[in-house]
Amino acid sequence: MSSKPPIISIEGVTKRFGDHAAVDDVSLTINEGEFFALLGPSGCGKTTLLRMLAGFETPTEGTIRIDGKDTDGVPPNRRPVNMVFQSYAVFPHMSVADNVAYGLKIDGVAKAERDRRVEEALALVQLEGFGGRMPDQMSGGQRQRVALARALAKRPRVLLLDEPLSALDAKLREAMRFELASLQHKVGITFVMVTHDQDEALALATRCAVMERGRLIQLATPSDLYEFPNSRFVADFIGTVNMVEGTLKTDNPTEAIIATKELGDVYIDHAVLGNEGATLYLALRPEKISLFRRDGVVPPKLEDCPEGYNVVAGVIDHIAYLGSESVFKVILTNGRQMLVIRPNLTRWDQEDFVEEQPVWLSWHACAPAVLAG
Numbered sequence: 001m002s003s004k005p006p007i008i009s010i011e012g013v014t015k016r017f018g019d020h021a022a023v024d025d026v027s028l029t030i031n032e033g034e035f036f037a038l039l040g041p042s043g044c045g046k047t048t049l050l051r052m053l054a055g056f057e058t059p060t061e062g063t064i065r066i067d068g069k070d071t072d073g074v075p076p077n078r079r080p081v082n083m084v085f086q087s088y089a090v091f092p093h094m095s096v097a098d099n100v101a102y103g104l105k106i107d108g109v110a111k112a113e114r115d116r117r118v119e120e121a122l123a124l125v126q127l128e129g130f131g132g133r134m135p136d137q138m139s140g141g142q143r144q145r146v147a148l149a150r151a152l153a154k155r156p157r158v159l160l161l162d163e164p165l166s167a168l169d170a171k172l173r174e175a176m177r178f179e180l181a182s183l184q185h186k187v188g189i190t191f192v193m194v195t196h197d198q199d200e201a202l203a204l205a206t207r208c209a210v211m212e213r214g215r216l217i218q219l220a221t222p223s224d225l226y227e228f229p230n231s232r233f234v235a236d237f238i239g240t241v242n243m244v245e246g247t248l249k250t251d252n253p254t255e256a257i258i259a260t261k262e263l264g265d266v267y268i269d270h271a272v273l274g275n276e277g278a279t280l281y282l283a284l285r286p287e288k289i290s291l292f293r294r295d296g297v298v299p300p301k302l303e304d305c306p307e308g309y310n311v312v313a314g315v316i317d318h319i320a321y322l323g324s325e326s327v328f329k330v331i332l333t334n335g336r337q338m339l340v341i342r343p344n345l346t347r348w349d350q351e352d353f354v355e356e357q358p359v360w361l362s363w364h365a366c367a368p369a370v371l372a373g
């Protein structure tokens with residue numbers, strides 16, 4: 001069986017600045033045509049890793065292959081990659097066309113071919129006819145597209161993007177997200193993006209590498225990162241989570257019970273594969289919890305199917321109305337705080353909840369991710 005070799009292969013790469021390992025023994029591969037995100041908090045080493053792909057930094061240890069070739073000693077301009085910087089740096093004194101042509105000119109591409117490629121790149125980012133403008137006559141989003149066009153004009157095999165949307169305001173950033181995704185689709189080349197913004201990574205990437213303190217923690221699709229985080233760090237970093245500590249009480253192939261101080265015994269609908277008594281963490285997403293008014297003894301909608309559900313009692317402390325959804329802060333009888341998110345559906349679908357109302361919180365046995373201690 002022969003599958004295509006990865007376009008990028010990072011093998012045991014470490015980068016040290018003095019004693020500090022900014023990137024610590026990272027190995028991963030990126031396939032051709034992927035939109036790949038390097039994601040993590042500030043200082044986790046993602047930019048350093050991207051800069052090593054670009055050739056602006058050299059690994060202290062390990063090997064980076066691009067398109068099958070070892071990049072050791074290969075300068076940035078000889079690699080089949082191009083980088084778009086965070087500040088979407090366009091040269092202010094050059095026209096848009098000259099900005100886009102810049103790299104091609106340095107590479108000695110003849111004028112006629114250059115003009116053709118500039119046209120093509122501007123068309124790709126929907127800036128046909130803007131070649132004669134100066135950057136200060138364009139909006140932030142348009143300047144960002146000029147920076148993209150300049151990188152694409154060189155027809156790299158891989159486009160490296162360093163926090164590409166972070167300089168834009170929230171509304172524009174959202175619009176540019178869709179543009180960036182459709183641009184990648186159109187050109188079909190591999191995009192590798194660095195971001196600390198998990199929403200951006202989840203929305204754009206086919207796969208994300210989550211890093212912490214120089215190390216690769218998890219490499220997965222956006223939905224797997226969210227639904228099946230491999231650690232407390234990832235569960236906490238991606239989205240919002242109710243994290244609850246417990247110990248494994250019963251484990252068999254079809255269900256497990258985790259004893260917790262804060263939620264009592266929690267039923268899980270699959271084996272956990274741990275030693276009984278081992279410390280575990282439940283990562284329960286707020287939107288996977290249902291709320292019911294606590295008028296009766298058991299939640300009314302669960303009476304028919306209580307099996308497989310977990311139920312605890314609490315009181316609504318605060319409701320934050322966010323338009324499309326509301327976030328409920330619920331305090332359990334033992335004082336533990338739980339967050340619950342409910343979509344704000346049409347008005348006649350809504351049950352009215354108010355602050356200080358007694359409620360049941362209920363979640364299915366498949367809802368929490370179970371994480372090692």
Ligand code: ATP
Pocket residue numbers: 017021022040041042043044045046047048049196
């Ligand atoms: P941010 O999102 O803040 O840019 P990052 O995850 O991209 O962070 P890096 O810029 O890769 O992180 O930095 C990782 C670590 O390496 C940080 O502790 C940083 O201070 C350090 N570092 C990066 N570049 C250098 C350098 N040239 N010299 C010394 N230390 C550096």
